[in-house]
Amino acid sequence: MTSVMWFRRDLRLADNPALLEAVAAADDDDVVPLFVLDPRLWKPAGEPRRRYLQASLQALSERIGGLQLRRGDPVHEVVAVARAANADSVHAAADFGPYGARRDAAVERALSQHGIDLVLTGSPYAVAPGRVRKSSGDPYQVFTAFARAWRELPRPAPVDGPGRVRWQLPLRSHEPYAVDDSPVSLPEAGELAALERWRAFLAARAADYDSARDRPDLDATSRMSAHLKWGEIHPRTMLAELIHRRDRGAHVYTTELAWRDFYADVLWHRPDxxxxxxxxxxxxxxxxxxxxxxxxxxxxxxxxxxxxxxxxxxxxxxxxxxxxxxxxxxxxxxxxxxxxxxxxxxxxxxxxxxxxxxxxxxxxxxxxxxxxxxxxxxxxxxxxxxxxxxxxxxxxxxxxxxxxxxxxxxxxxxxxxxxxxxxxxxxxxxxxxxxxxxxxxxxxxxxxxxxxxxxxxxxxxxxxxxxxxxxxxxxx
Ligand SMILES: Cc1cc2nc3c(=O)[nH]c(=O)nc-3n(C[C@H](O)[C@H](O)[C@H](O)COP(=O)(O)OP(=O)(O)OC[C@H]3O[C@@H](n4cnc5c(N)ncnc54)[C@H](O)[C@@H]3O)c2cc1C
CATH class of the missing domain: 1.10.579.10 (DNA Cyclobutane Dipyrimidine Photolyase, subunit A, domain 3)
Known part of the structure; x- marks a missing residue:
């Protein structure tokens, strides 16, 4: 009953519904932790994002005790890893971007030829694209109305971590791509760094966020964007803590997370x-x-x-x-x-x-x-x-x-x-x-x-x- 956990923009163990599905599907058997370095995404990324991703993968690998890293077209690599592991299912969070959605459809088709399921659970967003709609069923065109409806949707609580997992560690991992030693100073990557930064922001700066966030001379924003980009923390985890706060800073911060969901929604409806x-x-x-x-x-x-x-x-x-x-x-x-x-x-x-x-x-x-x-x-x-x-x-x-x-x-x-x-x-x-x-x-x-x-x-x-x-x- 081996399963594959295909990490993409969800480089964390906590509050990760796709990972829980992978563990449940394995039913006490092995889970293969996989990341595919896809040249279609790697090539256009500049050095800062490449280096950050490498650091984040390193952090995830340390938490798991290893990570199956593959370089190449996911349609080929995911199938190869799943077949080599004799897996029944591959698990991931859904990707709503234009390329990601096409890639997943192609991977799903390729896996199905070998009797392997691609199971997509959750998304990188508090509310997945396509869910917030007018009563007519049409998508919202402007943010204010979207945010009002977004706030009213029931908000699922964060899910627990996976507990003990029988990770099946690398069979034939590829070497990561080389990254230049560029002088850009990057924040610390990884799930633990994300949580630490988030807690520090809540404790010291969240209350004043509404009044200070527009001031670039102050260190007043959360700097959570890279952590969110790679899913080192899920916005659901953050919202669950914001909801208990009464200050205006928490309200405005919640609105910023709604902007993130809004733009993902607009892109999903209009990939062009x-x-x-x-x-x-x-x-x-x-x-x-x-x-x-x-x-x-x-x-x-x-x-x-x-x-x-x-x-x-x-x-x-x-x-x-x-x-x-x-x-x-x-x-x-x-x-x-x-x-x-x-x-x-x-x-x-x-x-x-x-x-x-x-x-x-x-x-x-x-x-x-x-x-x-x-x-x-x-x-x-x-x-x-x-x-x-x-x-x-x-x-x-x-x-x-x-x-x-x-x-x-x-x-x-x-x-x-x-x-x-x-x-x-x-x-x-x-x-x-x-x-x-x-x-x-x-x-x-x-x-x-x-x-x-x-x-x-x-x-x-x-x-x-x-x-x-x-x-x-x-x-x-
Ligand atoms: C021209 C332009 C390009 C941008 N490009 C990106 C990008 O590539 N990636 C990116 O994550 N953000 C982008 N933003 C939005 C915003 O500038 C960054 O999210 C923010 O500066 C990140 O810093 P922070 O985490 O300290 O933000 P905070 O002020 O602490 O906000 C918290 C979180 O809310 C979300 N958020 C805040 N503002 C926005 C916004 N306007 N749109 C969408 N999400 C928002 C982000 O996830 C951010 O991490 C762009 C904005 C502009 C005007």
């Missing part, structure tokens, strides 16, 4: 939105090809300090604060007029938490062609954003050494400094106000098509957002 515009009219808008300015953006040399600090944080740490992700994304799309897909690709390559649904829809949200009810003409001003969310300039000084000697908020406009900007720091590569006007001009070209606006929004207004938009903005 991983590459294409969610609002198709935006594909008609003229854009500039990525050239030297794109390179300056990637390298943190735009001359706008908060943008440069964010891009350098991404390069150095494989992570960027959420507020700054929005600022740099807006700058690329609306100041440099470059299509969001170029920026999304760069992010996905470098982010240690790089996640197709959250990333592509985070980008589309900022670009104004995604799920947001607030329209395209919201253009982030990098100076006012910097002054507001990094009021003392500490975040900029941390990542832009050329500006370390500039005190206070003046760091956000080095071109205004008496004596000019430090000579080794570039001047602004574009004039923000001019480019804002240019972005709106290009936008006017598609506005006339009328397809752009979901009903209830007013395409002509460029100033104060309505109450719904205000709320949306606040929630982000």
């Amino acid at each position: 939105s991983a590459r294409d515009y969610l609002k198709p009219a935006h594909a008609q808008m003229p854009h500039d090809p990525p050239g030297e300015q794109f390179t300056a953006w990637q390298e943190g040399r735009t001359g706008y300090p908060i943008v440069d600090a964010g891009m350098r944080q991404l390069r150095d740490e494989g992570w960027m604060h959420n507020r700054v992700r929005m600022i740099v994304a807006s700058f690329l799309v609306k100041d440099l007029h470059i299509e969001w897909q170029h920026g999304a690709r760069h992010f996905l390559h470098l982010l240690v938490d790089g996640d197709l649904a959250s990333n592509q829809h985070g980008w589309q949200w900022v670009a104004g062609c995604g799920t947001d009810a607030a329209p395209y003409f919201r253009v982030f001003n990098p100076v006012t954003q910097g002054r507001k969310f990094d009021p003392e300039g500490a975040y900029v000084r941390r990542y832009v050494p050329e500006l370390r000697e500039v005190a206070g908020a003046a760091v956000h406009q080095p071109w205004l400094l008496e004596g000019g900007a430090p000579p080794d720091y570039p001047g602004p590569i574009v004039d923000h106000l001019e480019e804002r006007r240019e972005a709106l001009r290009r936008y006017d070209m598609i506005k006339a098509s009328g397809e752009e606006f979901p009903s209830g929004t007013n395409p002509g207004r460029t100033t104060a957002p309505n109450a719904q938009q205000q709320q949306q903005r606040y929630r982000r």
